[in-house]
Amino acid sequence: MTEVTDRVKWNAEGLVPVVVTQHGSGEVLMLAWMDEEALSRSLDTGRATYWSRSRQEYWIKGETSGHKQWVRELRVDCDGDTLLLTVEQEGAACHTGDRTCFDAGLLAEFGPRAEA
Amino acid sequence: MTEVTDRVKWNAEGLVPVVVTQHGSGEVLMLAWMDEEALSRSLDTGRATYWSRSRQEYWIKGETSGHKQWVRELRVDCDGDTLLLTVEQEGAACHTGDRTCFDAGLLAEFGPRAEA
Numbered sequence: 106m107t108e109v110t111d112r113v114k115w116n117a118e119g120l121v122p123v124v125v126t127q128h129g130s131g132e133v134l135m136l137a138w139m140d141e142e143a144l145s146r147s148l149d150t151g152r153a154t155y156w157s158r159s160r161q162e163y164w165i166k167g168e169t170s171g172h173k174q175w176v177r178e179l180r181v182d183c184d185g186d187t188l189l190l191t192v193e194q195e196g197a198a199c200h201t202g203d204r205t206c207f208d209a210g211l212l213a214e215f216g217p218r219a220e221a
Numbered sequence: 222m223t224e225v226t227d228r229v230k231w232n233a234e235g236l237v238p239v240v241v242t243q244h245g246s247g248e249v250l251m252l253a254w255m256d257e258e259a260l261s262r263s264l265d266t267g268r269a270t271y272w273s274r275s276r277q278e279y280w281i282k283g284e285t286s287g288h289k290q291w292v293r294e295l296r297v298d299c300d301g302d303t304l305l306l307t308v309e310q311e312g313a314a315c316h317t318g319d320r321t322c323f324d325a326g327l328l329a330e331f332g333p334r335a336e337a
Contacts, residue, residue, distance in 0.1 A: 109328045109329060112326075112328060122238050122252060124240050124249055124252060126249060130247075131246075131247050131248060131249070132247060133240055133242060133247070133249060133305055135298065135303075136238060136240060136298065136303040148329055151331055151334065175331075175333075175334035176329075176331050177330070177331050177332075177333075178327070178329070178330050178331070179327075179328045179329040179330075180323040180326040180327055180328060181323070181326040181328055182251065182252065182322040182323050182326055183315050183316065183317050183319070183322045183323075183325065183326065184322070187251075187252040187322075189249055189323045189326075193333070193334055199299050200299065201299050203299070206298040206299045206300070206303070207296040207297070207298050207299075207305045209299065210228075210296040210297040210298055210299065210305075211294070211295075211296055212225045212228060212295045212296060212297055213225060213264055213292075213294070213295040214293070214294050214295075215267055215291075215292050215293050215294070216293075217291075217293075217309070218267065218291035218309055
């Protein structure tokens with residue numbers, strides 16, 4: 106355990122959700138999960154590395170697609186149970202080829218609030 | 222179940238993580254959790270409503286603090302298991318008084334990637 110990983114409250118499965126944003130624009134690219142080892146590897150290598158819950162294995166982003174993520178900044182939230190990772194994204198962040206994992210997923214839109 | 226809530230893959234606890242961003246700037250304000258009822262209430266009322274895992278109750282953002290969130294857009298990610306909620310945030314999003322829940326939580330910073 107390092108000074109950084111010690112700041113994180115891991116859930117019952119030893120994981121923490123990671124909001125991944127693009128350096129500069131702040132665009133939200135995706136949400137992924139890390140365990141302590143994935144976080145340590147990300148910081149040691151500078152390459153965003155996650156824990157795949159579906160495949161139950163470590164997943165170095167871009168290892169097969171070439172769409173690497175280079176770590177620029179790491180933040181933890183006020184409760185210690187969410188990370189905000191800023192990266193330089195090469196190419197598409199989404200496995201569908203979309204820039205972000207949210208591009209195709211518009212569900213609802215609303216106008217400005219009515220109440221002052 | 223509505224057309225919208227039907228698009229969401231709820232976890233074993235019936236929850237989904239929600240990345241909350243500021244309308245216009247896209248700034249990441251916080252991460253919270255919703256169950257199907259919280260999502261329905263958010264869409265029906267236009268006021269962001271979450272499920273508090275620590276208090277085990279619904280939580281209308283800003284109900285006590287006055288720091289309301291007005292829903293502007295809802296997106297789901299490619300896997301269906303994360304929501305991206307765009308809101309108009311009144312005042313501070315964080316209970317500490319900070320604008321976002323990540324303001325005080327800088328853990329690490331890196332320069333531009335070395336590899337081309």
